[in-house]
Amino acid sequence: MEQEIGARNVHPAVVILITLGAVFLGFQVVGPMIGFFFALPFYPGSVIEMTESLKNPLSDPGMKVPLFLMQGFGTLFGLILVPMYILKKFHRSVADLFKETIYMQAVLMIGAIVIVFMIVNSVFIEWNQNVTFPSGIEKWAKATEEQLAELTKYLTKFDSTGQMLLAVVVIAVLPAIGEELVFRGIIQRELFRGTNNIHVAIWISAAIFSAIHIQFYGFVPRMLLGALFGYLYYWSGNLWMPIIAHFINNGFTVVAMYLYQQGSVKMDIENAEAAPWSAVLFSAVITTALLYIFKKFYEKRRSVNFSDNTNEDNSTLIP
Structure with missing residues (x-):
């Protein structure tokens, strides 16, 4: 109940801006960085070579799976974990959204x-x-x-x-x-x-x-x-x-x-x-x-x- 009352005291525009900003950072920066390290075993080269390939990934056939993994971690972190935290902070338990x-x-x-x-x-x-x-x-x-x-x-x-x-x-x-x-x-x-x-x-x-x-x-x-x-x-x-x-x-x-x-x-x-x-x-x-x-x-x-x-x-x- 305290969370719900707290959420009502925050203007909707503020919640939306916080959400979009946090999602952007999670999806574009933090998530892909985490995904980069998980993708390393799937790249047929060194860390340096993979880093170089990121500048022009379309020219490297070996970058397909790493790109998928980086995008996947970006989505997981930025579009799922971050919003779950925001929902818990400003609304209610995330489980409430999925209990129907x-x-x-x-x-x-x-x-x-x-x-x-x-x-x-x-x-x-x-x-x-x-x-x-x-x-x-x-x-x-x-x-x-x-x-x-x-x-x-x-x-x-x-x-x-x-x-x-x-x-x-x-x-x-x-x-x-x-x-x-x-x-x-x-x-x-x-x-x-x-x-x-x-x-x-x-x-x-x-x-x-x-x-x-x-x-x-x-x-x-x-x-x-x-x-x-x-x-x-x-x-x-x-x-x-x-x-x-x-x-x-x-x-x-x-x-x-x-x-x-x-x-x-x-x-x-x-x-x-x-x-x-x-x-x-x-x-x-x-x-x-x-x-x-x-x-x-x-x-x-x-x-x-x-x-x-x-x-x-x-x-x-x-x-």
Whole structure:
């Protein structure tokens, strides 16, 4: 109770700024430094050679696994351990965020929602990639985008099934847990506390979530994805729901890329072309229907739980 009262005395903007600053240091500095030492046994050279390769890792095939490990430790430290401490300091026990029941019906609905929404989002992906910015900004944005694209291509050109599984952990499992802890578990909750408007909280946290990736030619589709995760959390009151959705989105992409490289499927998931409008419209209807069913499912569960225990603390149902 004292922690909760203490949190109420700290302005939401302060909590958000502390969170973003601590996450940045943990993800960009401390975590990768720790990961560097764990990655040394997986590099076919000396410490000095690996340090030199970090200046231009894409030219060294032996840097792929070390880069994955450094990124993984960055995510683990900066996006999971640091946010857990902040949650404990400003809110409540981290366990409270994960104590809600996971219903298989909800998981199946989320899987369908995420996959179908990919078709809808393809329109925004294609549109956003063709947006023009003022010349100075556009030059910088394109250079940044190309750098990230080259790094992604390097990391996701899998030489073995083991590398693909490592990528699933680093690209899907850890970010799903970490990014949802930060953007839904902390930032969305703080924005709601500050504005008392859940829709404002969801969309601003989604915009921050997208902006933090520094990929301007993917800003809108990623923001829409963040908003989707935000509403899944709001309607369910269960942080596992956006985590599962996030994992399915990233994990599906990684596995699809691997299968395409193996020649097992013909669909190139990296293709930025929009799906046919007929498919997009149909998918939009299906997505809307599934979201409505998901929302009603949790409204019914909430009603049942409340009637079973009128003294239940339902604060967790409002992110």
